[in-house]
Amino acid sequence: MNLNIVLFQPEIPQNTGNIARTCVLTNSKLHLIKPLGFSLDEKHLKRAGLDYWPYLDLEIHESYEDLRSKYPQGVFYLSTTHGNKYYDEVKFNSGDFIIFGRESSGLPQYIKDENYETCIRVPMLETSTRSLNLSNTVAVVAYEALRQNGFPNMK
Numbered sequence: 001m002n003l004n005i006v007l008f009q010p011e012i013p014q015n016t017g018n019i020a021r022t023c024v025l026t027n028s029k030l031h032l033i034k035p036l037g038f039s040l041d042e043k044h045l046k047r048a049g050l051d052y053w054p055y056l057d058l059e060i061h062e063s064y065e066d067l068r069s070k071y072p073q074g075v076f077y078l079s080t081t082h083g084n085k086y087y088d089e090v091k092f093n094s095g096d097f098i099i100f101g102r103e104s105s106g107l108p109q110y111i112k113d114e115n116y117e118t119c120i121r122v123p124m125l126e127t128s129t130r131s132l133n134l135s136n137t138v139a140v141v142a143y144e145a146l147r148q149n150g151f152p153n154m155k
Contacts, residue, residue, distance in 0.1 A: 010103070014135075016032070029058075034063065088144050092149065096145065100137060
C-alpha cells in the first residue's frame, strides 16, 4: 500500500467514486469517516468507480477519533484551504495518511487546531469561490506524494 487517503464525512457519491478509482490505480487505501452523505450502494457512487470496486482496499470508521485510535503511530496530513504549508513542501512517506474534509465545509476547526503543523493546502487564486473539487484535490496531493516516493510499483 502506498498511501492512506481519508475522506472525512464525504457528501457527494460521485467524488467518492472517482477517489476510489484513484486509490485502486495508485495502490492506496481509502478510509471513509462516518456519517456518509450517501449509501455505499448508491448508483452514482458505483458508476463513478466503474468496475474498480472489487479491487478497492476500503475501511470505514465511525469517527475521526476511531481512525486515530486505530492508527496511533500514523503520520497524518490534513488537506485544508487554511493549511500553513503547500502540499509540495512536506515530505510524504509510504503509508502516510492524508485527510480531506467535507465538500461543503471542509474539516472541523478542532481537528485543524489539533494538527496545525501538518495542515497542507493546494494553492488557488483568492476568489469568492471555496476550493477545488474534492476528487481533483485528492489526485493532486496523492500524485505529489507518490512522485516524492518514486511512484512505487507504478508503471
